[in-house]
Amino acid sequence: MRSARQWSVLALRRQPLLPVWVVLLLTLAGLYSGFGTTANLRNIAIQASPLIIAAVGATFVIMTAGIDLSVGSILFLAAAIESSQALISAPAGAVFLAIAAAGLLMGLLNGVAVAMTRVPALIVTLASMQVFRGAGGHITGQQNIDLPAHLRGIGTGSLLGVPAPVLLAALTAIGAGMLFSRTVFGRYTQAVGSNRAAALNAGLPVRSVTAGAYAFAGLLAAVASLTQTARLGAVQPSIGDGFELTVITAVVLGGTSLFGGRGSITGTVLGALVLTTAQTGLVFSGASPYVFDIVRGGVLLTAVIAAGTRWRNLAQTLRLPGRSSSGGGRTISSA
């Protein structure tokens, strides 16, 4: 039996971002009146929800040593499809299912292209980013389209006092955490990212797993789109523009290695919460608008440097000469 202290130490070792977030919250609450109120914490949770949902999906992709730059465009195209004449007046359940299917399909297209060719994921998703955004622009005619009330509930409603986006983000994170750590697919995802060559030699279905990771990311980007557009109350042409960078920042900040094979869903959730809390704190601080971009860029840089340092430490521990393209000797950790 482990003592509570041992559990705490273990939790902190696994999630070093947790104390960072708690300290950030306490500091901001101490500095600015109104920050620590229930209403504001609820506000932060609602704002973080679309990011958490999309970043959880992106974690699977990055775990396979891949990258998905099309997250923001999938979000926009999903929103555009939602606002199309065919769907906008349909029952909410049917619309949500259709959007989820569309996101899954978009992600699958990325996944199949990455898995079946030797074109780097960066290039594939850079191309699909433009294709999806263009398609979304074609559907909307680059106009703002108001959403009817029945499609806004997923962003503005609540269940038993819990805001719908927060509930959806929590369910997504729990479900994805289980998928990640307790299923064959989750284990294979980590194995593929850890050492693709070894995974192939071991007979793992590397292509299917890779395609599945992108499909899952596409599905969650579409779900994030549903909550985001519902909160906005309208589909706008610039929705999701640059969102992929925020998503990647949250994932990397949460400890997922850009080289694949290592990461956790809990870390990603914490990464998204830290980013959103910092963003809210900046408004409360009354900082110059220029400081916002500096902080955003600084957080990304810190996350990437921290990820690099971790790799070097690991390499030294395992007495590896350096990181090779085959990526041998990486550890696998679960959520």
Next chain:
Amino acid sequence: MKASLIIRSMAALTASCLALAACGSSAKQSGSATSGKTVTIGVSFDLLNAIRQAEKAAIEKAAKTAGYDVVFTVADKDPQKQSSQIQDLIQTRKVSAVIVIAQDGQQIASSVSLAKARNVPFIAIDRAIADQQDVTFQITGDPSADGRLSAAEFSSAAKTEPLKVLELVGALTDQNAIGRRDGFNAALKGDPNVTIVSQVPTNWDPAQALDGTSNALQKNPDINAIFVPSDFLLPSVQSALTSANRLAPIGDPKHVFLVTIDGDQNGCEAMRAKTLDADIATPVDEFGRQAVSAITTALGGKAVNPRTVQTRGLTLNQAGFAATSPQVWGCVA
């Protein structure tokens, strides 16, 4: 191997289709050009949104009146892509003149030089070009004046009730956003009845505008006025106000004084619903009319005079709504 073969075949097929499409397009263009009768204007926009759609329509309307054809391209906010598109318009499609909304007023310099070298009139609209030496004609709004006009509405309203203002700012790299912010701030400096309690950047992103407005309302629940630097951020602000139970028509004690800029359909609808107090409308039709007029002058071998025009926005407020709205592009679209 099979997959690779299929993909290569598909790539080859796609490339063939694109080549055929390009040939077809070139043939059509060169046919028009060699006839010597049709003037074709190449248009390159930085992006496409509601106001750009209106600007596109204004150019097409003016070109149609003048008997010109229009070839339209969009750069998706990519300066390099815009440069390539303009090069293609001038060298491959051999257009008679170009109308450009520059994504980057500095980086567009090479395109301006190319147009000059090929003796193609270069017209800049909406966004100013940094080096205007070789620009044939430029017509833009006056973002600073638009900011000042917005500020005048705040000053006027603050005479009856002091205002605590949330100021949203567009992208900090966009001269229009900076001009609007600076004009607004300069005009309100020293006004004892108006206090800017929070300034939040949005990067022209609706989600950032929504979150920023929500955060500012949490920090300062006594905010009773918001400056929105573009109509397209208005739905985000309205959503944030709805969540805070603060979206109410003029006259309601909960009403938050709102002024925005552009004059699009969102703004006009909000004016009709009396949830928006004023909208500074961009004179979009004027951009198209004067740009095409300048092309006619330049192609006639004359110098365009004046070479630079700045147009102020039109104030659409509740008091003058009936009289002014027919002149606002978002109200007549």
